[in-house]
Amino acid sequence: MTLKTEPFVVNVGPQHPSTHGVFRLRLTLDGEKIIDADMVMGYLHRSMEKLAEERTYTQNIPFTDRTDYLAAMTGNLAYVIAVENLAGVEPPERAQWLRTIMSELQRFASHSMAIGIFANDCGAWQTPVMHMFRDREKILDLFEMACGARLTTNYMRIGGVSRDIPPEFMPTATKLLKDLPKRLDEYENLLLENEIIVARSRGVGVLTAEQAMAHSVSGPMLRASGVAWDIRKADPYAAYDKLDFDIAVGTHGDVYDRFVVRVAEMRQSLHILEQALEMMPEGPVNAMQPTATVQPAWSAPTGPLAIRPPEGEAYARIESPRGELGFYLISDGGPAPFRFHIRSPSFINLTPLALMTVGSTVADAIVILGSVDIVVGEVDR
Amino acid sequence: MLGMVKAIGTTLRAAFRKPVTVQYPTEKKDLPHRSRGFPVLLWDFEKTEPFCTGCQVCARYCPVDCITVTMKDNPKFAEGKSKRKKIVDKFYLDYARCMRCDICVEVCNFDAIVMNNTWEGVELSRYDRQDLVMDLPELLRQSRTGDLEDPFREPMGVAHSGWAPKAGEEDEQAAQAAQPAAAAGEAAKEGGEG
Ligand code: SF4
Numbered sequence: 001m002t003l004k005t006e007p008f009v010v011n012v013g014p015q016h017p018s019t020h021g022v023f024r025l026r027l028t029l030d031g032e033k034i035i036d037a038d039m040v041m042g043y044l045h046r047s048m049e050k051l052a053e054e055r056t057y058t059q060n061i062p063f064t065d066r067t068d069y070l071a072a073m074t075g076n077l078a079y080v081i082a083v084e085n086l087a088g089v090e091p092p093e094r095a096q097w098l099r100t101i102m103s104e105l106q107r108f109a110s111h112s113m114a115i116g117i118f119a120n121d122c123g124a125w126q127t128p129v130m131h132m133f134r135d136r137e138k139i140l141d142l143f144e145m146a147c148g149a150r151l152t153t154n155y156m157r158i159g160g161v162s163r164d165i166p167p168e169f170m171p172t173a174t175k176l177l178k179d180l181p182k183r184l185d186e187y188e189n190l191l192l193e194n195e196i197i198v199a200r201s202r203g204v205g206v207l208t209a210e211q212a213m214a215h216s217v218s219g220p221m222l223r224a225s226g227v228a229w230d231i232r233k234a235d236p237y238a239a240y241d242k243l244d245f246d247i248a249v250g251t252h253g254d255v256y257d258r259f260v261v262r263v264a265e266m267r268q269s270l271h272i273l274e275q276a277l278e279m280m281p282e283g284p285v286n287a288m289q290p291t292a293t294v295q296p297a298w299s300a301p302t303g304p305l306a307i308r309p310p311e312g313e314a315y316a317r318i319e320s321p322r323g324e325l326g327f328y329l330i331s332d333g334g335p336a337p338f339r340f341h342i343r344s345p346s347f348i349n350l351t352p353l354a355l356m357t358v359g360s361t362v363a364d365a366i367v368i369l370g371s372v373d374i375v376v377g378e379v380d381r
Numbered sequence: 382m383l384g385m386v387k388a389i390g391t392t393l394r395a396a397f398r399k400p401v402t403v404q405y406p407t408e409k410k411d412l413p414h415r416s417r418g419f420p421v422l423l424w425d426f427e428k429t430e431p432f433c434t435g436c437q438v439c440a441r442y443c444p445v446d447c448i449t450v451t452m453k454d455n456p457k458f459a460e461g462k463s464k465r466k467k468i469v470d471k472f473y474l475d476y477a478r479c480m481r482c483d484i485c486v487e488v489c490n491f492d493a494i495v496m497n498n499t500w501e502g503v504e505l506s507r508y509d510r511q512d513l514v515m516d517l518p519e520l521l522r523q524s525r526t527g528d529l530e531d532p533f534r535e536p537m538g539v540a541h542s543g544w545a546p547k548a549g550e551e552d553e554q555a556a557q558a559a560q561p562a563a564a565a566g567e568a569a570k571e572g573g574e575g
């Protein structure tokens with residue numbers, strides 16, 4: 001006798017702790033097996049791109065904090081580089097280094113969050129993530145010291161950064177850098193060889209290099225599939241061309257490799273930070289400051305808050321913790337962008353989700369989603 | 382099995398560490414000097430009036446339009462007690478809408494507005510959203526009573542006029558700064574009428 005079965009639809013989210021925000025995953029199940037996965041997005045849509053068309057170029061900077069709220073520094077950075085390309089400004093040397101330092105601190109903070117939450121998804125409820133939070137807090141303290149805010153930093157400015165770091169920043173950062181490798185060892189002890197984590201993530205959610213490239217996946221996800229592609233090397237910005245670091249690559253493209261790649265990237269971030277703190281020159285931090293040696297290319301009698309870049313378009317991309325973050329701007333010569341588009345890595349990295357989840361079980365779907373490391377604010381914008 | 386043992390070892394070691402957390406409402410961490418709470422206005426003790434001239438630059442540049450400000454002729458100027466021709470009349474700042482982005486502080490030419498760097502600048506709970514719309518006396522209160530001991534004032538990088546208070550020179554510089562203020566105020570007013 002055969003039992004009559006029919007597919008069953010399960011909604012994961014929009015209010016579900018494992019969807020990392022308001023994101024809905026509609027799974028069609030045959031028993032425990034997933035036969036179809038459907039993503040429903042837009043619950044956190046805030047119309048960032050349209051809002052930006054109403055605001056001046058500088059007024060838009062705080063909005064870029066709020067797309068990827070776990071990596072505000074890199075969000076700021078990609079946007080200001082796009083505006084600088086549009087307006088033809090060259091930020092001073094020290095600003096470039098400050099940008100690099102802040103980006104790497106942000107990468108460490110964001111990745112520690114990513115692996116902590118990933119452990120959460122694997123069932124290690126809240127304990128590992130608290131270890132990571134402790135160190136992330138220290139980095140956020142540094143941000144607060146430099147710019148006053150922990151999460152929504154609004155630190156980068158067109159032509160540099162908003163202000164120089166305070167004198168106490170360097171000693172604190174150097175001390176933290178001595179500390180963090182030990183912390184990283186601790187994370188590795190806790191999670192990297194942990195049999196439960198390995199069993200939950202080895203061979204799960206495999207994305208081959210071809211599939212990853214076909215879906216324009218970027219960041220740690222692409223590198224976990226074995227493609228050594230990193231904007232910091234491929235198209236250097238800020239001061240990355242002067243630094244020595246390796247691209248962490250995986251081999252299998254499974255969930256475990258994504259996790260390992262993130263941990264390896266955190267090590268590289270520390271390596272970069274060590275060099276950057278040492279190599280950073282003195283000097284002005286903003287091309288718009290009266291003391292700056294580099295004069296802005298445009299004349300702005302009412303200050304840079306009202307800059308009007310010449311007509312044209314510009315695209316800037318950086319390696320954000322989640323992947324290739326790009327800003328595409330069109331200027332019609334006015335004080336606000338005519339078109340403002342964000343190429344958000346979270347959104348594009350999600351596209352092969354169905355490919356990764358179909359065929360696996362429900363519990364795996366949660367781990368796979370966790371390994372993509374999405375920030376829903378950036379998915380929906 | 383080895384991985385598990387390592388993990389348990391880490392967990393055990395963590396049990397003997399000193400906690401890094403503080404018991405928040407009773408115990409508070411020191412905020413850095415640059416900490417960005419909600420913006421407040423500064424009080425000029427010399428002239429016993431606000432620094433703010435009501436020039437509306439902050440209102441214009443606030444990305445979320447949460448500032449409303451009007452200006453009036455300064456009665457103290459007529460009496461010769463102050464060099465500020467114009468002074469703020471009404472100032473409303475909607476804390477429920479403000480996103481603490483620092484832009485108003487950076488554009489203010491008179492260093493009249495700062496981000497509150499005390500705990501009071503972030504501990505704001507109200508029963509009614511309406512109560513979060515702060516008016517001029519409320520915005521000046523902390524600076525006036527001296528609760529805002531050491532606000533972070535700096536010639537900001539981007540849009541700032543470059544004025545920096547130096548020891549002993551503050552008064553003079555403020556007075557000089559008040560001149561273009563009046564002009565800007567006039568312009569803003571004309572613009573408003575036109
Ligand atoms: S910009 Fe400064 S002086 Fe002008 S209205 Fe705002 S706070 Fe007052």
Ligand code: SF4
Nearest residue numbers: 443479480482483485
């Ligand atoms: S901090 Fe930003 S949002 Fe708040 S009042 Fe100032 S400009 Fe507006």
